[in-house]
Amino acid sequence: MEETRSALAKKETAILEAAKRSFLARGYGEASMDAIAREAGVSKATVYAHFASKEELFGAVIAGECERRFAAFSARELSPAEPALSLAVLGRRFLDLILSPEAIALHRIILGEVSRFPVLGDVFWRAGPERNLLQIEAFMKRAQSAGTLFCGEPRRAAEEFAALARGELQLRRLLGLESGIEEGALEEAVAAAVAVFLRAYGPQERVARPAPRRQRA
Amino acid sequence: MEETRSALAKKETAILEAAKRSFLARGYGEASMDAIAREAGVSKATVYAHFASKEELFGAVIAGECERRFAAFSARELSPAEPALSLAVLGRRFLDLILSPEAIALHRIILGEVSRFPVLGDVFWRAGPERNLLQIEAFMKRAQSAGTLFCGEPRRAAEEFAALARGELQLRRLLGLESGIEEGALEEAVAAAVAVFLRAYGPQERVARPAPRRQRA
DNA sequence: GTCTATAATTGGATAGAC
DNA sequence: GTCTATCCAATTATAGAC
Incomplete structure (x- = not known):
């Protein structure tokens, strides 16, 4: 048996x-x-x-792959006490996930076939981006409670951070440009995303900037 | 004749x-x-x-569509004197372009077929995103010269602004979620993107924030 | 250049034996 | 459940007349 x-x-x-x-x-x-x-x-x-059919096999493959790939993403153990460090780790983790060749291939397939199989859109969104955003949002909430970030609605801040980290990297990979993995560029992209995010929401005090020139009235 | x-x-x-x-x-x-x-x-x-073949016809269609769709995008007439206003217009223009049903359909096709027709990746990138980013970058440069934005490298700032404006909206459309066009949501998304961008790079002076709690040494 | 008709191949799905 | 062999529909591409 x-x-x-x-x-x-x-x-x-x-x-x-x-x-x-x-x-x-x-x-x-x-x-x-x-x-x-x-x-x-x-x-x-x-x-x-x-x-029973090619479509059913396809659906099983895609659904399983979505679940399997994105299940591990987490921000639970990241400390909100040092947002610069934690955001850098989080951003790097996020990029590693969405830029992996497997994730890129999955992304391509789903976007290419979503008009024929509309359910794939939901399946992918919930298994991937939505799950990632929930993790990031939870971190934002903790950092805000800890008084280390001042970002208003955590959900919106999570989307902004994800967008900044992603930048144009994901689209370029999806389009097949720069398939060569440049380790330095990834670190640099994460650092830049964290920097601008902290400029907007971080705890540091900032010096005043010169006022813009004005036309005389 | x-x-x-x-x-x-x-x-x-x-x-x-x-x-x-x-x-x-x-x-x-x-x-x-x-x-x-x-x-x-x-x-x-x-x-x-x-x-000569289906592939050739496909290539002609896609290349022509890329050129036609993205040619009009411009930021030339936007004044750098009022960055908040100009960025809002620019962001809205950007979203209208990339979220249009035709652009979404084109995007889906290209991402779905780029592994079979790698040249499409280059064609699309240069006709679309790269052209948009160059326009945005030019505006950033002008605003920086005018002393109304303080964003370091204009190219990086352009990518950041585009990423913030895009947020998750484009992906959600590509996945077929929220096909219904909510006018208010678009304006809100642009306003949020402009707000965070200006918090990071805008001319306003900002008040100091409370220092984060620290563990005792 | 344009049409009708057709070649040639491919691929999803199944029948029937075991 | 598994195999071999096959059906049937669809599709790309072309031949030959005009």
């Missing part, structure tokens, strides 16, 4: 793995059930014994 | 228009040359007389 269940599970896993590779590499349209079956080492009929 | 040229141009235009509608609505994979020819009112052979 266990042997049987194990064998079944193995085949299903193999199919899902092969499907994941095919879909992420080639997109829904170009991935073929033939190729998936071949790569999984089973016949096409077996694939259809486990998944 | 003119009749002939006009007729030829008309057919080519009709093909391009039909192809644009098909590709933007259904994506590359699901759009068929049959449907495009039918919708353009010509035979499939005529389509192939003008464009």
